[in-house]
Amino acid sequence: MITAEEIKGLIEAGLPGARVQVRGDGHHFEATIHSSAFAGKTPIQQHQLVYATLGDRMREQIHALSLKTLLPE
Amino acid sequence: MNIEDRIRKDITENDVVLYMKGTPQFPQCGFSGKSVQLLKACGAQFKGVDVLADQEIREGIKRFSNWPTIPQLYIRGEFVGGCDIMTELYEKGELQKLVAGAKV
Numbered sequence: 001m002i003t004a005e006e007i008k009g010l011i012e013a014g015l016p017g018a019r020v021q022v023r024g025d026g027h028h029f030e031a032t033i034h035s036s037a038f039a040g041k042t043p044i045q046q047h048q049l050v051y052a053t054l055g056d057r058m059r060e061q062i063h064a065l066s067l068k069t070l071l072p073e
Numbered sequence: 074m075n076i077e078d079r080i081r082k083d084i085t086e087n088d089v090v091l092y093m094k095g096t097p098q099f100p101q102c103g104f105s106g107k108s109v110q111l112l113k114a115c116g117a118q119f120k121g122v123d124v125l126a127d128q129e130i131r132e133g134i135k136r137f138s139n140w141p142t143i144p145q146l147y148i149r150g151e152f153v154g155g156c157d158i159m160t161e162l163y164e165k166g167e168l169q170k171l172v173a174g175a176k177v
Contacts, residue, residue, distance in 0.1 A: 051142075059141055064142065066104075067157050
C-alpha cells in the first residue's frame with residue numbers, strides 16, 4: 001500500500017519546486033499542487049504532468065487520485 | 074477492428090461519450106457516478122461505455138488518452154478530462170456549453 005507521504009514525495013521529485021499537499025486513506029487520495037510548471041498548460045496537460053511523476057503506481061497502487069493543479073500563489 | 078479504431082468510432086459517432094465503471098443507471102464507482110450526475114445536470118445526452126465489462130477497452134482507453142484513470146469524458150471527439158476537470162468545468166458553467174446541442 002502506498003501512503004499520502006510517498007505520493008507527495010514522488011510528485012515533489014518529479015516537479016521540482018512544487019508545493020504539494022496530499023491526503024488519503026491508502027486507496028483514495030486528494031492532492032493539491034502549486035507549480036510554475038503548470039503555466040500556459042490546459043487542465044488536462046497539468047494533470048498529465050502530475051500523473052507522469054507517479055508512473056506505473058498510478059495503474060497498480062493508486063485506485064483514485066483527485067487532483068487540484070494551481071499556479072504558485 | 075482494433076481497440077483504437079473502436080474508440081475512435083465511438084467518439085466520432087457520439088457527441089458525448091463517458092468511459093466509466095458501471096453503467097449510467099448503475100455506476101460502480103463514486104467518481105463515475107458523480108460524472109454521470111454532472112452530465113445529467115447539464116441535460117446532456119451521452120453514451121456510457123462500461124470499462125468493467127471489457128478489459129481491452131479499460132486498458133485501451135488509458136493508452137488512447139494518455140490518462141491513467143476512469144472515468145474519462147470525450148466531447149465531439151476531444152478528450153475533456155476526468156471527474157475533477159468535469160467538476161471544475163461544471164462549476165465555471167463551461168461543461169454546460171460544451172455539451173449544448175450534443176447528440177448520441
